[in-house]
Amino acid sequence: MTDTKKTVYTFGSKKAQGNAQMKDLLGGKGANLCEMNLLGMPVPPGFTISTEMCALYSAGGRSIVLNRIKDEVQTAITEMESQMGNLFGSNTEPLLVSVRSGSRASMPGMMDTILNLGLNDKSAEGLANKTGNPRFVWDSYRRFIQMYSEVVLHIKPLNREAKNPFEEIIEELKKVKNIKLDNEFTAEDLKEIVYLFKSMVKKVSGTDFPSDPWEQLWGAITAVFDSWMNERAVYYRQLNNIPEDWGTAVNVQAMVFGNMGINSATGVAFTRDASTGENIFNGEYLINAQGEDVVAGIRTPQQISLEGSKRWATSAGVSEDERFEKFPSLEETMPKIFKELQDIGLRLEEHYRDMQDIEFTIQEGQLWMLQTRNGKRTGAAMVKMSVEMFEEGILTEKEALLRVQPERLDELLHPVFEKNNLEKAVVLGQGLPASPGAASGQIVFFAEDAVKWAEEGKTVVLVRLETSPEDLKGMVAAQGILTARGGMTSHAAVVARGMGKCCVSGAESFRINYKTRTLKCGDIELKEGDWISLDGSTGKIYKGQITTTAATLSGDFDALMNMTDNHATMKVRTNADTPQDAEAARRFGAQGIGLCRTEHMFFEGDKIKAVREMILAEDKVGRNAALAKLLPMQRQDLEGILWAMEGLPVTIRLLDPPLHEFVPHEEASQKEMAEEMDISVAVLQEKIRTMHESNPMLGHRGCRLGNTYPEISEMQTRAIIEAALNLKKAAIKTFPEIMIPLTGTPAEMEMQKKIVNKTAEQVFREYGQRIDYKVGTMIEVPRAALVADKIARSAEFFSFGTNDLTQMTFGYSRDDTGKFLPFYLENGILENDPFQVLDQKGVGQLMKMAAAKGLSERPDLKLGICGEHGGDPSSIEFCHSIGIDYVSCSPFRVPIARLAAAQAAIKNHKQIESESFNSQPELLEI
């Protein structure tokens, strides 16, 4: 029995056997070529071999696939011949074809393409005669031989040092002919190159270059299938989560040529402005050129619209006369074709309900469409287009929301470097893009200097090996932060993101010398005061000053954010430790604070002194004395934050880090502290020695502190409750939620809750007033997730601390992943950095378990997430799926989270409705 299922789908002359819905089977390119035919648009005829044949090829091999498709391909070629009026393999009027890959998801440049297939010595002569353009024909032929030899016959340089054998031949002939550029070759020269190429190929491969067009075609088809598994394609798929079994289709299409004279042209058009999102038809073209030439940048491309052309001339400093003479628009040179192209563009946009990126060729006055696809765009454009298309009635609100990639909103929220300046700048090196934005400033190496210099009116960048909470003030004062160590979730990275401040972390190749106050990157040495610039979105570090442009939020942005509220079911809170952060987040639409880290308030001025007194205290009496000093300061800070969040819930976490984080580790600072505390350095150092921990991440911290030193929890609870009661006097409503960190056993939670409730009742009695408050816990220790039902007996809410939960579930210290995590990501051991994208299979499994167990014990348990993942769209979608009530993230990620939450709700709803929105999968490609 033979499988009689169709394997080849033809298109041409406004007919097609496929359509845009069939991307899985025909790939994006093939499906859209069919669709354009069905829309009655001019498309060179051709056919698509289905992606199913790619799977068959992988499993069964060459001959099985060729047997399977042979008849259908031959029939399809015959159809193309009749439409194009020439013959495949003819010596006089040959049909030339392109063979291109095209998978479901766009994988630009990853797989192989072969153009001008069908040429051989005889047909080249015939075509030269027919076109009267032998130079073009021999040039096409030699290009075909090189492309085919490389892709199908695998004739490549032997190693990295070796020259490309084809380039070598060309270089030699240039010497002989004493010319410099390829386009100085005559037709005869190119013919000689063809001869030399073929001889070389025979010498290397042992056989003649195939002159039979059919043999060429079968070779090219199988080469495209092969390219699905080439190294860079496999890597790209890993990087972009594209399944291997999708496979690629093969598109065989009649060649059309934009280089057949002044009536020919080739170009690219966009239905809207990909940079700003404006609804303006635009693009570039070149007369008498092939597609490659537009990309290659040898000639300056011309604008297709007159308006665009004029704008271009202004910015490029070209006079109107020069512009009209040398760089006229398509609207001027071929007005009728421009109109036709614009009409097609608008129809395609309306049809696909998205901005289109179109490739076209004009061959001797006739317009041909070669490709259409949803266009890539900037974040700003994404927002503008979505909002406008919704207003124009093209998209529904849900569709408009789904059309914006949440991550891309980042581009709107942070300053960026001016493009022109950036291009000239010297790149010093590369770090991790820890916190987006652009910053330029003078180098300082110490937090105190950052503060001092900033007070003097200087703009500074703080450069450190790594930062610690002691550096907080300096980080506030600096424009940006650069660290040589630490990952995406290092102290510097986390704090900077919280502030919306640019940060590049883990620039491992940089050598920082605190003594000489210098920074070395390769051979370049910078000293204190020198200018440096950081791009926190790319991780690039530049020498010198680069001007930045500030972020401005458009009305479209506000409109989009308003839309999110109509759909999101999860709330979005923020992680904020200061009234300023809280206010910033509230402006972005935060609906509360999900994580207020009390320890971050401990580093300023008198507070750190009192904290250190507490740490050095020999007993509870001494600790209580120090805590009594801290109480009013802590209460005042909390009043500010609770006030800033008036009417909204504020989750306040009790002290979390190990106490040794509050004492200095450098000898100079230790001396200073000893003096201030009026003790000997030796005594202080002995104390610090006894506090040392081998693995502080897993040490004496979180509720382990609060339980062994209950007086700390008591003071903090008192500060919270007193702050809320003081605000109540001023008629300010607050909803404090007290959060216990690092709970691992039900008894730990129970003990902390007792301390909190007892203290609160005490304060209520003193004030003669009550307020409502909740007591809950972080779920950040794996064991807490495993016994979450028991913990829920005393916890009124859970907040998933996915940073620590990820550290402990994987057994990764986020400060120490530098030595293997990059390798793991490159080699596909991990799909994503689990500190950025939630590991749903492992960590997520624990979260799901904890949520279910917690709700089984306490049905009204409130569930939140306050780890870094609370600002990551895919993680937010997962949170929605397991029933989380709110996500919490740094202020500048609130808009992203709001959009992601709305999308999660819409997608979840969509799964229940039918799949009506077809261009959705394309979102992946943008």
Next chain:
Amino acid sequence: MTDTKKTVYTFGSKKAQGNAQMKDLLGGKGANLCEMNLLGMPVPPGFTISTEMCALYSAGGRSIVLNRIKDEVQTAITEMESQMGNLFGSNTEPLLVSVRSGSRASMPGMMDTILNLGLNDKSAEGLANKTGNPRFVWDSYRRFIQMYSEVVLHIKPLNREAKNPFEEIIEELKKVKNIKLDNEFTAEDLKEIVYLFKSMVKKVSGTDFPSDPWEQLWGAITAVFDSWMNERAVYYRQLNNIPEDWGTAVNVQAMVFGNMGINSATGVAFTRDASTGENIFNGEYLINAQGEDVVAGIRTPQQISLEGSKRWATSAGVSEDERFEKFPSLEETMPKIFKELQDIGLRLEEHYRDMQDIEFTIQEGQLWMLQTRNGKRTGAAMVKMSVEMFEEGILTEKEALLRVQPERLDELLHPVFEKNNLEKAVVLGQGLPASPGAASGQIVFFAEDAVKWAEEGKTVVLVRLETSPEDLKGMVAAQGILTARGGMTSHAAVVARGMGKCCVSGAESFRINYKTRTLKCGDIELKEGDWISLDGSTGKIYKGQITTTAATLSGDFDALMNMTDNHATMKVRTNADTPQDAEAARRFGAQGIGLCRTEHMFFEGDKIKAVREMILAEDKVGRNAALAKLLPMQRQDLEGILWAMEGLPVTIRLLDPPLHEFVPHEEASQKEMAEEMDISVAVLQEKIRTMHESNPMLGHRGCRLGNTYPEISEMQTRAIIEAALNLKKAAIKTFPEIMIPLTGTPAEMEMQKKIVNKTAEQVFREYGQRIDYKVGTMIEVPRAALVADKIARSAEFFSFGTNDLTQMTFGYSRDDTGKFLPFYLENGILENDPFQVLDQKGVGQLMKMAAAKGLSERPDLKLGICGEHGGDPSSIEFCHSIGIDYVSCSPFRVPIARLAAAQAAIKNHKQIESESFNSQPELLEI
């Protein structure tokens, strides 16, 4: 409606309303008193108030309980009166009673007891007349007043410093009377004391001491119920996992007196020797004495058997004449009663099928039984009795196995201090009992010195702040190891247990000064060369030298071990890194190696140099050169181990610790190393600096090393396979199992497996020979448990690394738990140290999940455990319950594990069979 359920159970005159099966209702004491009656033994009559009334008392209070039991108690008292021939409350012939607690589990000394209840001024006079022994009566009366006042009326010292008011009165009277000892008081003196006591009670409590025996009785009963909830009882229950809702019973029993003259006596007897286990009836007694006197040690107790008496005289240096005169045996003084007692003892042992601990009183020539219970015994006795009782047909093999507490075998395996010397020794301090045994030696502070001194023939104890793998040789050379830091699973503890060497860790109060080579403990300072002694079973540290006696294993021990093989379904392997360890474990019956840590081989001589060369290598070429030097050394070591385990499986773990563990951290050693490696100290220190990790536990180690430096895994695999092939040539069968450490993702395992298999195939080709081997992984990262099904696709076995799994599941660094774990254990936040006893609820949940997931993917997956818990009996039982195939533990725990494995199998089986073995719950008490 009234609840008519019985609440009081009477016994006496060979009748009883209860029996030994009713321990839950009547407590151990009450049930056994009933049982002895039913067996026709002479027991003073009495009754037991059921444990249910304790629960009712806790819930409903005093009056509800008294109402409920009143009638039944009165009826029971009447019954006692008729049997004893006297009257409760009579002035002339009063019935006196004791009121004692008695719960299901023995809680010695935890609850309150009242004796001689029923006395008042009038009945005391009457009784004095009747017995003609006023001194005895007034002495009993004053004791009763003190006991009753303290227990029921709560008249106690006001604070710790204050004197006991009763003792104060006695002291004062002694001064007045100018006497020194209590027994110098005359009857009149005692009568005065009674008067003074009662006055003081009235003054303090405001009311008269109750003279109504009924009021006394109700007060005593409720006081016993109260004592169930007293602080020390609650603490004891927490410590011993006794549920609160079990409650206590109350036993009211007619008093009998052993102090009524030379025809009276009191004593304790054991049916077998509790120390050696020998089948010899033995015990002690005193003529004309009360029970307290035997315990108080004022008079020297006499032996009950003649043989025992003679043995005692020999060891105490007492001549036969003196013995016969002053310390005759009961067998001699009251031969008939001795015979009666011995018969009863034998009957009880036969009846309870266990060694009995009996209390008896002889009142004027009549023997009364006051208590029988299963006797406590030493580990050696436990083994001997079990084996002999099986041989005697008293116990089945299963019962005999269940009768031995696995932990107690430890006593048989390690040397102990000679008791006499120990009593004289000065205790320096207390550490953790990290590795059992006793050691005496001269103090050395450095591993090199330990080696040197040992070579010179000295016996040394290595004293360190903490040990690291660099100290290994020194640990081998030392008799014992003492560290000031680190817990039960610190490096020192783990390695010492592996060697079966005595170790005390975490002696936090000790100050070690490496520079001055001194050790300070309080005011005592010891220096290098001074003698010190360690008890690794108790954690006690002694000054000076104490002689030890070596462990000797008896034939009974072997017999017991052989029995285990008839029942255990889990196999027992050992953790061993040297042929010596492997051989030791094999002698103890290990059935393979479950964990061979390859890194432990890296610290000796040339090996450490090659390892360091590898670490310092700039690139793969350099690393390969160093690895090539390591290969033959590693292969040779492995040949030794594989040979020692000929015919048995050997699980070899690839390199696990972070590489920085192999470089020195002290400056002096760094200088030495730099010299040896021929590099500058600065370069070395810079390298060490770049290797530094914030949390090494969660850093670049395990398969993260093996994947980023595949050449290390390749070398190790080659060493393993070559070793096995070399042994194959010598016809030695080996079964290597290659174990990948720290797997967290399926891809990590897959990548390591590929490296292993590829290398193995390469070696097979080179040798032209093959061997069988397996590749599997540790499950020690929480995520590995969560995705165990995926990991099982490439892993042929799992071995639970419960040390690290516990660290990561709890988020505890075992090196850093000192600051909160003791507090957590004391305050009941944790029931057990999770590094010693497997946390079944958390870590165990992950293990169960991993086992099920793994088996679902690979039904023949082999499951083992190689963490410390592999040697802990309760953890072993859990392992059995989740289907683990083998446990692996340090050589000296192999016997314990074998017994625990057998018990787990028997218990598991028993749950399916009926509950026929009633004395089982008593095992808890031993």
